[in-house]
Amino acid sequence: MGCDRNCGLIAGAVIGAVLAVFGGILMPVGDMLIEKTIKKEIVLEEGTLAFKNWVKTGTEVYRQFWIYDVQNPQEVMVNSSNIKVKQRGPYTYRVRYLAKENITQDPEDHTVSFVQPNGAIFEPSLSVGTENDTFTVLNLAVAYNNTVDGVYKVFSGKDNISKVAIIDTYKGKRNLSYWPSYCDMVNGTDAASFPPFVEKTRVLQFFSSDICRSIYAVFESDINLKGIPVYRFVLPSKAFASPVQNPDNHCFCTEAIISKNCTSYGVLDISKCKEGKPVYISLPHFLHASPDISEPIEGLNPNEEEHRTYLDIEPITGFTLRFAKRLQVNMLVKPARKIEALKSLTRNYIVPILWLNETGTIGDEKAETFRKQVTGKINLLGLVEIILLSVGVVMFVAFMISYCACRSKKVK
Secondary structure, X not given: OHHHHHHHHHHHHHHHHHHHHHHHHHHHHHHHHHHHHHHHHHOOOOOOHHHHHHHOOOOOEEEEEEEEEEOOHHHHHHHOOOEEEEEXXXXXXXXXXXXXXXXXXXXXXXXXXXXEEEOEEEOHHHOOOOOOOOOHHHHXXXXXXXXXXXXEEEXXXXXXXXXXXXXXXXXXXXXXXXXXXXXXXXXXXXXOEOOOOOOOOOOEEXXXXXXXXXXXXXXXXXXXXXXXXXXXXXXXXXXXXXXXXOHHHHHHOOOOOOOOOOOOOOEEEOHHHHOOOOEEEEOHHHOOOOHHHHOOEEOOOOOHHHHOOEXXXXXXXXXXXXXEEEEEEEEEEOOOOOOOOOOOOOOOEEEEEEEEEEEEEOOHXXXXXXXXXXXXXXXXXXXXXXXXHHHHHHHHHHHHHHHHXXXXXXXX
């Protein structure tokens, strides 16, 4: 009877040890299986999960415009007073609903080329007015239709998953011809996705044709988006800093007068990108801009939460599941003797014209599918690993203690 009991205790301990070992082995093996599956499905080629969503996004994307209405134009023209503005909006359009076109796979260099058609559908229920309102921004929005962005040539990830979706060339070039030195390079992806297995320490680089440059985002916080754990990456203020504050930005300062010898910050002169028109880009309400830029404009209320740009990235796949792109279009206005309205000005202004907020969030149906196909399976595997390891260790320890106790009693 004692032998049977001891044998049973030893058998229980052995079973516990086996479960614990199996749970321990399952961890690296499971991780390898997940990595293999992700690498297969993230490649940009026909038949993969990534390709289907890449060709045409299932997310509804909206672009909202707010227009700055100048309240004291006569006073400014005569006395060079501070400009008083009041924002009006939003005027909302649905955008990015068209599928990519001219998709061409190149199996030799593992790239895929495409153009992104632009389209804009006015959404009256999300707007304060109609398209008949006489604002320049609405003309810009209409001009957005029937245009294309590209040609883009991106890596498919077939031979190297760490390069998937990274832009190889834009309009046939690796440089933009707008900026000197490395500032002119086309870096990163288009921000719709990034190479998988994103770590919090990674700096996410991406190119935006809207601002005529490459830029980057850094990790800020963990977010739960419709049951999916995501990493929030934000554009840091140093991305718009002056070369004095951030020497890496020295090649984005291309003139000395308006920039006050490159000491001003928070605005970017993109005139070379806009056929010489004096266009400056900034964050809305001159968020993170230097006082010399914002103080001549009254009526601005910069707010980090409303006016910053962020990306919510699912770290395993690298997919952007939610984003908000905010930027402001400004015009340089300076004294001009031959222009009646400007001849009495005694100082330069960078005048805000409009700001836009482009947002998109994964839909409920897509989120449920994502949870089932990706995060749900990964969580289940992790739970099985923990249960096997925990139960195995508890069984091994409990049965071994019982066995030793029995042995001790038998010796006495």
